[in-house]
Amino acid sequence: MVQKSEQLLHYIESLDIGTKISVRQMAMHQHVSAGTAYRAIKTAKDRGLVATIDRVGTVRTDPRPQTTGARLTFADIVRIISGHVLGGNAGLEKPLDKFVIGAMRNSAMEHYISRNSLLIVGNREEAQMLALGSGAAVLITGGFDTSKRVIDQANAAALPIITSSYDTFTVATMINRALSDQAIRRDILTVASLYTPLEEVSYLQLPATIADYRKLAAASGHRDLPVLSSGGRVVGVAGTATVSGKRDASTIERGMEHHPAVVKTVESVATVNHLMQARDLHLVPVVDDAGQLLGVLTRKMVLAQLQDVPLPERVPNTIPDQLEAALTPQREVPERYAAAYGVATAPVMTNKFGALNVGVLSGVLISAVNKYLSTLGRQNVLVDKLDVNSLRPIQLSARVEIGLRVLDINRRYATFDIDINADKQVAAKAVLTCQLLERN
Structure with a gap:
């Protein structure tokens, strides 16, 4: 049975591109509460089905860009x-x-x-x-x-x-x-540009047995296989660990992970990588809004694509350009730091009170970590978590210095303790954890 949330998403998808939509209108049309309509619209926005435009409101949009890499006209x-x-x-x-x-x-x-x-x-x-x-x-x-x-x-x-x-x-x-x-x-790379489509995927369908899994896994060379209901919905993923110790005659339901992680085509590859790394997944099914299998994405494919992304074509005069240009390595690095960088503040970096904007500061810290890791040959970095504790405002005229202390670096992760000094006094402290993407 299709859940009410999925019915509402199907309704939103049925609207013509450009159609205005509101919580009140949707609640009345679909006979649901305002809260249910709001949650459905929020989910639709996360999936790229709607967008909020200034002076217009919330409208139905196409999550698939007309052209890849199109420039502004x-x-x-x-x-x-x-x-x-x-x-x-x-x-x-x-x-x-x-x-x-x-x-x-x-x-x-x-x-x-x-x-x-x-x-x-x-x-x-x-x-x-x-x-x-x-x-x-x-x-x-x-x-x-x-x-x-x-x-x-x-x-x-x-x-x-x-x-x-x-x-x-x-x-x-x-x-x-x-x-x-x-x-x-x-x-931004999305799942839609990378996943293996259904016609090229090996999968099991209920009622299947453990013997069916072992035969298909050996023939396909894949150790993780999606398991589908008779209607094509993903109900599990079977792998070598889940079938271990199970008899061949047992049903696959006894040897699969129930309620597995799944992804949608509009999700970013970086987000999927985070999911797979965190849960140690080698394969995730790609599904539509009704849970029907569209294809699969493997960790090997994700890491290979993230590592093979060429250096982005830089757009002159953007804010990231200005932040990176403001960051310079310090010639004399104190012994307590692995690396240190200086930042020349500019008016564009400040808030209305004349202090360094916390969002700008976060961007500078990420740039500093990326610069340091690149000196170690670690070019493929995704920030997992950044906690910034401000101790005092950083004024426009201040000379800002960023000191990096390495708490841990291994094959997959790196963690830094960061001091932010303004005019030789500690102004903020931060802890940053990031993923280091490497092929397995």
Whole structure:
């Protein structure tokens, strides 16, 4: 029998992409309580079936991206900044490589402008013409318009010229965030891109016996096999450990793990790796929302894929770039530390009180650990846990130093005790644990 939560998820999936959905509307339509509807929408959001959009609400979305590794387009920029296109509509689908803030003379600006870039500038007509002539689009801030000459040039070059009522700093921050988010999305591997499909998978179906398992395991070379109900739902996983000591004539239900861990296609490979490492799993079934088997994912496949991920294509001027650039190794490392790094704070790293933002601090600590582990040849790192205890605010003008003490490093995990010093005084302490991904 399908549970009510699965029925609600099926209802959400049946909605057209872009359909607005609310807790109240869903509760009334499906005759459930508001709490049940809320939990279903939250689960749907976790699976990528819905998303919350500013000034719009919660809408049905497609969890499968249209193109892998797609870049932001100028049309995306118009949407992000709530802009208005003055000309060059034919170039709205062109990709954006970087943006340039035009707070300089034209003669200096031309060295920074390149094709498929975006010049953010005020009502400076000659700068706008310079950008269009160099193959770059233009974003005019402050709500200013432009001349017919510039619009004609934009139309002829098929390069958008956009106006926004926001100031330069605000639009730069919004675009910077979008570029960073897009870079992260490109780097995320999901189960959908990796799992072995059902037609290539060996599995058992009830009623099967221990003898059936041993015969299929020997023929397929796989020691872990999913066990399905007569309707195709995953009900267990049989392995060498679970069938050990069982008679051949016994049913497979006596020699399998009941209620096994399963994953969905929209989950990230990094999340699945964490699950498999934590529970020492060699195989996890991949299922749909009804629990039907779609395929399997093995630990060997996950680790191989995580290790073979190429270095990400860096997007200039993103927040992670700025954090990493601010981190420098210390030449003189105190004996109590395995490594030490200095951080030059910048206004963008602070909160409204002028103190270092705790999220920024966490990012810097992770970067420091990654830098140190890379010196040991450990390039494939996933952070499991980070606990930061702040002792006093870190002010903008402070010189921040990060000292790493190794508590434990083995084949699979590393744990660090971290001191964060500001102007030679301890400002915070942290403990970080991470996975070190290695092929088995």
